[in-house]
Amino acid sequence: KAGVTQTPRYLIKTRGQQVTLSCSPISGHRSVSWYQQTPGQGLQFLFEYFSETQRNKGNFPGRFSGRQFSNSRSEMNVSTLELGDSALYLCASSEGTGGEKLFFGSGTQLSVL
């Protein structure tokens, strides 16, 4: 089985712009979660989608949003980018919900200038 695929691998944006990141889960996995990883804050939960519905959301501002499609692929969007949004954005998929046995992709490294 192919693993979790995230695109693009690297992204450079400027403040005020918006960005869309894409994630393709492992075949058969219906849950997709997104995490932000920074050296200072570590790994932090953004949100989880299951069957096209957002099930849970972490403590991030409304500028961070996401969606899931009928084929379980997911996108996350960050609007009005800030310097502090520079991070590695990780997508993870699992068969069920609740954070169990998450399988992560390699992430999208976002740099905001």
Add this chain to the structure above:
Amino acid sequence: GESVGLHLPTLSVQEGDNSIINCAYSNSASDYFIWYKQESGKGPQFIIDIRSNMDKRQGQRVTVLLNKTVKHLSLQIAATQPGDSAVYFCAENGSGGGADGLTFGKGTHLIIQP
């Protein structure tokens, strides 16, 4: 909020020795714990998980121990190899049963000395 933490940011071991990476958690309601390994430039890779109704679980060269009394989790790696060099994270599912996602510790960087 409550969080998962690790005792040491860096652990250096000799190749061939056993490694023990520790993790203290504070949320007594957590009932699921998981260890991840993250190599440079890659996403976290699942190593092993354990539920709160168990105190030990073994995998290939790895063992996870859970002590609920003192809220302590450890990962033991037998016969450490150069390929084990990475940052190791523990994570818990929290009081919401994972409804708030996994809560990750800060990570321990395992360095293998030849």
